Amino acid sequence: MTEAATTFSTVELRDRVDRLPQYPLGHLPTPLEHLPRFSKAIGGPPVYIKRDDCTGLAFGGNKTRHNEFLIADALAKGADLVVWGAGVQSNNCRQTAAACAKAGLDIHLVLGRGKPADGPDPIQGNLLLDHLVGAHVEIIDGQVGPEVDARIAEVAAEYREAGRNVYEWDRYTVKSLAAVSYVLCLVEIIEQAEKSGFAPQACYGCSAGSTGAGLVVAAAALGVGFPIRHVAPIVWPWDTRADMAKIANEAADRIDVEARFEADDIELFEEYVGPAYGEVTPGCLEAMALLARTEGILVDPSYSGKALAGLIDHIRGGRFDSEQPVVFVHTGGTPALFAYNEILAEQIAARSLATPAAG
Numbered sequence: 001m002t003e004a005a006t007t008f009s010t011v012e013l014r015d016r017v018d019r020l021p022q023y024p025l026g027h028l029p030t031p032l033e034h035l036p037r038f039s040k041a042i043g044g045p046p047v048y049i050k051r052d053d054c055t056g057l058a059f060g061g062n063k064t065r066h067n068e069f070l071i072a073d074a075l076a077k078g079a080d081l082v083v084w085g086a087g088v089q090s091n092n093c094r095q096t097a098a099a100c101a102k103a104g105l106d107i108h109l110v111l112g113r114g115k116p117a118d119g120p121d122p123i124q125g126n127l128l129l130d131h132l133v134g135a136h137v138e139i140i141d142g143q144v145g146p147e148v149d150a151r152i153a154e155v156a157a158e159y160r161e162a163g164r165n166v167y168e169w170d171r172y173t174v175k176s177l178a179a180v181s182y183v184l185c186l187v188e189i190i191e192q193a194e195k196s197g198f199a200p201q202a203c204y205g206c207s208a209g210s211t212g213a214g215l216v217v218a219a220a221a222l223g224v225g226f227p228i229r230h231v232a233p234i235v236w237p238w239d240t241r242a243d244m245a246k247i248a249n250e251a252a253d254r255i256d257v258e259a260r261f262e263a264d265d266i267e268l269f270e271e272y273v274g275p276a277y278g279e280v281t282p283g284c285l286e287a288m289a290l291l292a293r294t295e296g297i298l299v300d301p302s303y304s305g306k307a308l309a310g311l312i313d314h315i316r317g318g319r320f321d322s323e324q325p326v327v328f329v330h331t332g333g334t335p336a337l338f339a340y341n342e343i344l345a346e347q348i349a350a351r352s353l354a355t356p357a358a359g
C-alpha cells in the first residue's frame with residue numbers, strides 16, 4: 001500500500017476533510033459491531049461490521065456519506081436541479097433523491113434497465129422509494145455506464161437550455177469528491193477499533209469506485225499497515241483499478257494528502273460479480289442467509305451480499321488466522337431486497353434458503 005509522505009492522526013485527517021463544505025445528512029458515526037455468531041459460523045477470525053447501512057436517510061447506505069459533500073457542492077454552485085442516474089434499482093439514486101428532498105432540490109433520475117421493457121417496470125424496492133421522495137423518474141433501455149451517462153448529459157443540457165441551474169452526475173468531477181467522504185469512514189473505524197481494543201488486520205467492502213478510493217486514501221494518510229480490499233459489484237468497461245487510483249489521487253489532492261496511487265495499489269476482486277451486475281450468485285445467497293440468521297443483519301443481492309461472499313471465501317481460503325480481526329464495511333443496499341422477492345421466494349421454495357428447524 002502507498003503511504004503518504006506525511007502521515008496524520010485521525011484528528012488531523014478529520015480536520016483536513018472538514019475544511020471542505022458538507023451538508024449534514026447521515027447518522028454519523030455509524031456503529032462498528034462485533035459479529036460473534038457469524039464469526040463462529042464461518043470458523044474464522046473475529047469479524048466486525050461497520051454499519052454504513054445505518055447512515056439513516058431513506059434506509060441509508062454509502063451514498064449518504066457521498067452526498068454530504070456532493071449536495072454541499074451543488075448548493076454552493078447555486079443548483080436548483082440535480083440530474084443523476086444509474087440502474088433501475090440504484091441505491092445511489094434513491095439516496096440522492098432523498099438528499100435532494102431534504103435540501104429542497106429538484107431531481108431528474110435516468111435509470112437504465114439494461115434491456116427493452118417486457119411490461120411495466122415494477123414499482124418496488126429503490127424505484128418505489130425514488131417516487132416516494134419526489135424524483136422525476138425516466139427509465140431507459142440502456143445499460144448502467146456509458147449509455148446512462150450519455151442520456152444524463154443530454155437531459156442536463158435540455159434543462160440548462162430551459163434556464164435551470166443543473167448539478168449533474170459526471171463521473172470525472174463527482175467521484176473524487178464522493179471519495180473524500182470515505183476518508184472519514186476509515187477515520188471512524190480506526191478510532192472505534194482502538195476504543196474496542198482490537199487492531200484490524202484487513203478491511204473489506206463493496207466498491208468499484210469512490211467508496212474504496214476514499215478508504216485507500218485514508219489508509220495511506222493514517223499510515224495503517226493493513227490491506228483495504230474491494231469486492232466489485234460490477235465489471236466496468238474500463239480498467240477499474242486505474243480508475244480507482246485516479247479517483248484516489250484526486251481525492252487526496254482535495255484534502256492536501258501527498259500520497260500517490262497507481263492501479264497496482266488497488267486490491268480489487270471482480271470474481272464475485274457472477275454472470276452479470278445485479279444477478280444473484282450462490283455465494284451471495286449463502287452470505288445473505290448466514291449473516292441474517294446469525295446476527296439479524298441484512299445484506300443485499302447485488303452489492304453488500306457479494307462483498308460479504310468475497311470475504312467469506314477469503315476466510316475459508318485461509319487468508320486469516322483466528323487472531324486476526326477483519327472489518328467488513330456494510331455499504332447498504334437493503335431496499336433492493338424487495339425487488340428480488342421472486343428470486344428469493346424461489347430459493348426459499350427450493351429450500352436453498354430454507355429455515356433450519358427450531359430446537
Ligand SMILES: Cc1ncc(COP(=O)(O)O)c(C=O)c1O
Pocket residue numbers: 061062090091092206207208209210211212233303304331332333334
Ligand atoms: C450498496 C452499495 N454498495 C457499494 C456500492 C459501490 O459504490 P462505489 O463503487 O461508488 O464505491 C454501491 C453503489 O451504488 C452500492 O449501492
